[in-house]
Amino acid sequence: MEVSDHGTGLQTAPKHQRHRFRFDLEKVTPYLAIAPFYLLFLVFGLFPILFSGYLALSKWDGIGQIQFTGWTNLQRLAQDTDFWLSLKNTVLIWALGTFPMLFLALVLAFMLSLKMFKHKETLKALLFLPNITSVVAITILFGLIFSNLDGLANGVLHLFGLRSINWLTSPNWVRVVIASVNVWQYTGYNMIIYLTGIARISKDYSEAAQMDGANNRQIFWKITVPQLKPIILFTVMMSTIGGLQVFSEAQVLVPSGATPQGGAMTIVYYLYNTAFTNHQFGYGSTIAWGLVALIVLFSAVNWYVTTKRIQGVN
Amino acid sequence: MTRIMHGSIRLLVGLAVLLSLFPFYWMLVMASKKNSEIYRTPPSLWVGDQLWHNIQAVIAQTSFFHALFNTLFIAVTSTLLVLFFDSLAGFAFAKLHFRGQAFLFAFLLGTMMIPGQLNIIPSFYLMDKLGWVGSYKALIIPGMANAFGIFWIKQYCTDSIPDSLLEAAKLDGCSTFRIYWSVALPIMRPALAFLALFSFMGSWNDYMWPLIILNDEAKYTLMLALTQLKGIYSVNYPLVITGTLLATLPLLVLFIFFSKQLISGITDGAVKE
Numbered sequence: 001m002e003v004s005d006h007g008t009g010l011q012t013a014p015k016h017q018r019h020r021f022r023f024d025l026e027k028v029t030p031y032l033a034i035a036p037f038y039l040l041f042l043v044f045g046l047f048p049i050l051f052s053g054y055l056a057l058s059k060w061d062g063i064g065q066i067q068f069t070g071w072t073n074l075q076r077l078a079q080d081t082d083f084w085l086s087l088k089n090t091v092l093i094w095a096l097g098t099f100p101m102l103f104l105a106l107v108l109a110f111m112l113s114l115k116m117f118k119h120k121e122t123l124k125a126l127l128f129l130p131n132i133t134s135v136v137a138i139t140i141l142f143g144l145i146f147s148n149l150d151g152l153a154n155g156v157l158h159l160f161g162l163r164s165i166n167w168l169t170s171p172n173w174v175r176v177v178i179a180s181v182n183v184w185q186y187t188g189y190n191m192i193i194y195l196t197g198i199a200r201i202s203k204d205y206s207e208a209a210q211m212d213g214a215n216n217r218q219i220f221w222k223i224t225v226p227q228l229k230p231i232i233l234f235t236v237m238m239s240t241i242g243g244l245q246v247f248s249e250a251q252v253l254v255p256s257g258a259t260p261q262g263g264a265m266t267i268v269y270y271l272y273n274t275a276f277t278n279h280q281f282g283y284g285s286t287i288a289w290g291l292v293a294l295i296v297l298f299s300a301v302n303w304y305v306t307t308k309r310i311q312g313v314n
Numbered sequence: 315m316t317r318i319m320h321g322s323i324r325l326l327v328g329l330a331v332l333l334s335l336f337p338f339y340w341m342l343v344m345a346s347k348k349n350s351e352i353y354r355t356p357p358s359l360w361v362g363d364q365l366w367h368n369i370q371a372v373i374a375q376t377s378f379f380h381a382l383f384n385t386l387f388i389a390v391t392s393t394l395l396v397l398f399f400d401s402l403a404g405f406a407f408a409k410l411h412f413r414g415q416a417f418l419f420a421f422l423l424g425t426m427m428i429p430g431q432l433n434i435i436p437s438f439y440l441m442d443k444l445g446w447v448g449s450y451k452a453l454i455i456p457g458m459a460n461a462f463g464i465f466w467i468k469q470y471c472t473d474s475i476p477d478s479l480l481e482a483a484k485l486d487g488c489s490t491f492r493i494y495w496s497v498a499l500p501i502m503r504p505a506l507a508f509l510a511l512f513s514f515m516g517s518w519n520d521y522m523w524p525l526i527i528l529n530d531e532a533k534y535t536l537m538l539a540l541t542q543l544k545g546i547y548s549v550n551y552p553l554v555i556t557g558t559l560l561a562t563l564p565l566l567v568l569f570i571f572f573s574k575q576l577i578s579g580i581t582d583g584a585v586k587e
Contacts, residue, residue, distance in 0.1 A: 029490045033406035034418065036399045037459040041425055044456035048436035049428065055436060062442075108330055111323050125573040126331050129338075132569050132576070134519035136537040137558045140544050141337055144344065144551055150352070152340065188334060189580070196581040216319065245431055248521045252541055268431055268522075275435050276526060285435050292429050 055285035062279045073286040083287060085260035086270040087294070089175065093250075093266065094243030097179030102235055105187050106228070109194035110220050124195065127188035139181055139252040143168065146177045168253065171263025178249045178264065186242075190235050197231040198224060233303065240298050244291065247272065267291050341562070344555040345369075352551045368556040372543075378557060380532070381539035384450075388535065389517035392454045396513045397506055399459035404467025405494050405502075409480060419468075426461045438526055452527045453520070463509050469582075470505035471498065508579030511572055515565060536561045 056073060060066040077083055108127065112120060130138070145152045146167035154164035167173045205223045214222070225232070247268040254264040258273075265273075267287065275284030344352065346365035351358065372378050406412075407419055437456070438447070446452040475498055483493045499506075521537045528534055534542065540557055547553045569576065 026490055030406045030410040030412040030415075033410070033494075034403040034464075037403055037422065037461065037464060038418075040456060040459050044437065044440070045425060045428065045433070048433045048440060051436040051439065052432050055439075104330070108327065111327050114323065116320060116323065117327070121574070123327065123331060124577060125569075127334050128573070128577055129566075129569065130334050132515060132565050133562055134521070134537060134565070136519070136521050136540055137562050138337065140540060140554060140558050141341055143544075144555065145337075145340065184334070184337065187330075192577055192581055241429070245429070252521075252544070255541065255545065271431065271434070272522070272526075275438075281435050281439070288432050288435060291431055295429055 052285045052288060055282050056289050057286075058282040060281045062275075062281050066282070069282070073283050076283065077286050077290055082260040082265075082270065083267070083290065086265045086267045089171075089260065089263055090244055090246060090266040090268075093175045093178050093182075093246060094240065096175055097182040098236070098239045098243055101183040101187050102190055102232070102239065104183075105190035105235075106194055106225070106232070107220075108187070109191045109198055110216075110224055112191070112195060113198045114216070124188075124192060128192055129188065130185050131189045133185070135181070135185070135248040136252055138185065139249050142177060142181050142184075143253050146173075169262070171261065174254065174263045178246065178253060181249045182243070182246070186239070190239075193231060193235060194228060197228045201227045229307070233307065236302050237299055240302050241295055244295050244298060267294075338562075338566075341555055341559045344551055345559045347552050349550050349552055364552065365556070368552050369560065371553055372556045372560065375553070376543055376557065377531070377534075377539065378560065381534050381536045382561075384533060385518060385536040388450055388453050389514050391450075392458060392517050393510050393514045395454065395458035396460060396463055397510055400463030400509060401467050401499060401502055401506060402494060403459060403464045405471050405498050407464065407468040408471030409475065409477070409498065410490065422461050422464060426465075434522070434526065441527060447527060448529050448533065449527075450533070453517075453524060457513075460513075463513070466509060466579075467502060467505055470502060474505075475501050504575065507572065507575050511568065511576050512579065514568075518565065 054068075055066070057070055058066050058068050058073075111117075112123060117123060147154070148164070148166045148168055151167070153167060157164055165173055167177055201224065205227070206219050209219050209223060245268050246266045250258070250264045250266045250269045251272070254262065258265050258269065260270065268291070271284050271287040271291065274287060275281050342365075343359065343361055345368055346362040347358075348362070348364050351362060407415065441447050441452045444451075446455075479497060479501075480493055483497045488496070519537065520535070521541075524535045524538055528538060531542070540554075540561055543557045544554050
C-alpha cells in the first residue's frame with residue numbers, strides 16, 4: 001500500500017514519502033480553496049475603496065471624463081449645510097432609536113432570564129421575529145400606520161380626542177417614525193445577544209445577592225449591567241455603525257421630495273441622491289468618506305462613554 | 315419575589331410580545347379589507363373578508379410572480395455559491411495548514427471592518443465598466459465568497475471536526491478536496507444551515523444595491539416591485555399591503571421551521587467576535 005502525504009495536507013498527518021505527480025496540486029489546494037475570497041476582494045473590495053479615494057477628489061457625472069479637482073470637494077463638504085443637516089437627522093434618528101431600544105432589550109433579556117417563564121424559547125422567537133422581516137416591507141407598513149390622514153396612529157389619537165399629527169411631513173415626527181422602525185426590528189435581536197451574555201454570568205453572583213436580600217432591580221443594576229459591559233459595548237457599536245448608515249427606511253418612507261430640512265434625509269440618503277439622482281459621483285464619494293470618518297469618530301466616542309458610564313454604575 | 319413583581323414582569327413581557335406581533339396582524343387586517351373600509355374612524359381592528367380578492371388583484375395587476383421568481387433566482391443562486399466558497403475556504407483555514415495562513419486570516423477579518431458605504435459609488439463605476447449594470451451578475455458575484463461566512467465556518471470546523479476522522483480519510487487515499495466534500499461537508503451541516511438562512515434572507519431583503527443596479531422593470535426584485543407598487547397605488551392601501559404581506563410570508567414560513575438555528579447562530583456570531 002502506498003501512503004502519500006501531500007505536504008500541505010492535514011495538520012497532524014505524519015510525513016511520509018511524497019508522491020511526485022500529485023504533490024504540486026495538493027500543495028496549492030489550500031490556496032485554491034481560499035483564492036475566491038481574495039480575488040473577489042481585490043476586484044470588488046480593494047479597487048473600489050482606492051478608487052473612491054480618487055473619486056472623492058474629482059468631478060464626475062457618471063458618463064464623461066473624470067476630472068481631478070483636488071480639495072474642492074472637501075471644501076464644499078465643510079460648507080455644505082445640506083450635509084450637516086443630513087448628519088443632524090441621522091444622529092437624531094440614531095439617538096431616538098438606539099437608547100430606548102437597547103435599554104428595552106436589556107430589561108427584556110433580564111426578565112426572560114428569571115426562572116418564572118416556562119416557554120422561554122417560544123418567547124425568544126416571538127420577540128426576535130421582527131428582525132427577519134425586510135426593512136422595505138415593514139417601512140411600507142409603518143408608513144401606512146403613521147399616514148398623515150387616516151392611519152392607525154391618528155385613528156388612535158382621535159379615539160382619545162386628540163388632534164391628528166402629520167407624522168410623515170413634520171421633521172421631528174418623521175424621525176420618530178424611522179426610529180420606531182429600527183426599534184421594532186432590532187429590540188429582539190439585541191435582547192437575544194444580551195440573553196447569551198446573561199447566561200454566562202455566574203449564577204453565584206445573583207444567588208448570593210438574593211441571599212443578602214437584594215431585589216431584582218438591585219440585581220439588574222449592580223450585577224447584570226456591569227457584568228454585561230463588553231456585550232453592551234458591542235451592541236452600542238453595532239447599533240451606531242448601523243444607525244449612521246440608515247437608508248432604506250428613510251427612502252421608502254419619503255421616496256421623493258425629501259429634503260435635509262424635512263427630517264428624513266439621512267447621510268446615506270443624501271449620498272444616494274447626490275450620486276444617483278444628481279449624477280455627482282465625485283462629490284458623492286466625498287460624502288462617503290465623510291461618513292466613514294464619522295463612523296470611526298462615533299465608535300471611539302461611544303467606546304469611551306460606554307466604558308466610563310458602566311464603570312460608574314459599578 | 316412578590317406576587318405583584320411577578321405579575322408586572324409577566325405583563326411587560328406580554329406587552330412586548332404583543333408589540334412585536336401586532337404589525338404582522340395589522341398587515342393581515344389591512345390586506346383583508348376593501349379600500350373604502352380602510353378610511354374608517356375609528357379604525358376597525360378585525361380581519362376582513364377581502365384577502366383572497368386582494369391577492370388575486372395583486373397577481374393580476376402587478377408582476378408579483380415575476381418579481382418573486384427573480385428574487386428566488388438571485389437568493390438561491392447567491393446562497394449556493396456562498397455555501398460552497400465559504401465552506402471550502404473555512405475548511406481550509408481550520409484544517410489545512412499552509413504558509414501565510416495566520417496573516418491571510420487576519421487580513422480576512424480586517425476586511426470586515428471596512429464600511430460598505432465607501433464601495434457603492436466606485437462599485438457602480440466598476441459594474442458600469444464591466445457592463446454589469448442591469449444584470450444579476452452585479453448582485454450575485456461580488457458577494458459569493460464573504461469574510462463573515464468563512465470566519466463562521468472556520469470556527470465551526472475547528473470546534474466540531476475531529477482531526478482523526480480527516481486523517482483516516484487521508485490514509486484511505488482521499489484527496490484534500492475529496493475529504494472536504496465527503497467527510498467535512500456533511501459534518502458542517504448545522505453551520506451551513508445558519509449560513510444559508512443568513513445569506514438567503516440578506517439577499518431576499520436587499521434593497522439599496524438592487525435599486526442602484528437594476529434599471530429594467532422586468533428584472534426587478536420583490537423589494538423593488540414593492541416600492542414601485544407603493545408609488546403607483548399610493549391610495550390603494552389594501553393592494554400595497556397585500557403585496558407586502560405576500561413578500562413577507564416566505565420568510566415567516568422559513569422562520570417557523572428554522573428559528574432555533576437562526577437565533578443560536580446569531581448569538582454565537584455576535585458573542586464570538
